[in-house]
Amino acid sequence: MKNLIKKMIMTIVILTAAEGLAAVFFYPRFTIGVFLGGGGALVNTFSLWYDIKRSLKKRRWIRGYTGRYAFSGALMLAGGLISVLTLLGVFVGLMNMKLSAYIVGWRERS
Helix, strand or coil, X not given: CHHHHHHHHHHHHHHHHHHHHHHCCCCHHHHHHHHHHHHHHHHHHHHHHHHHHHHHHHCCCCCCHHHHHHHXXXXXXXXXXXXXXXXXHHHHHHHHHHHHHHXXXXXXXX
């Protein structure tokens, strides 16, 4: 399990860096949003890992998803208050968590 989380974190960092560097010269506000969203994706990944560990120890349902979605919503709100491009960047950065899960799962299967 730890190995998969490490791979997901590395994938999120690589995706965020690639997207941020690709847009830094053309859309600096989008780049700010991508890095905010990428940081949020990392925090959400750590939170998910912690909740999975806790739920396996206690054998009960942990309601950490509410906190993760509230945190993501707060990031989206902060990005939206800056500009629309920053909001789109935050969305792309947060989606890196989902994309990294698919990439790591696909690479593990192969």
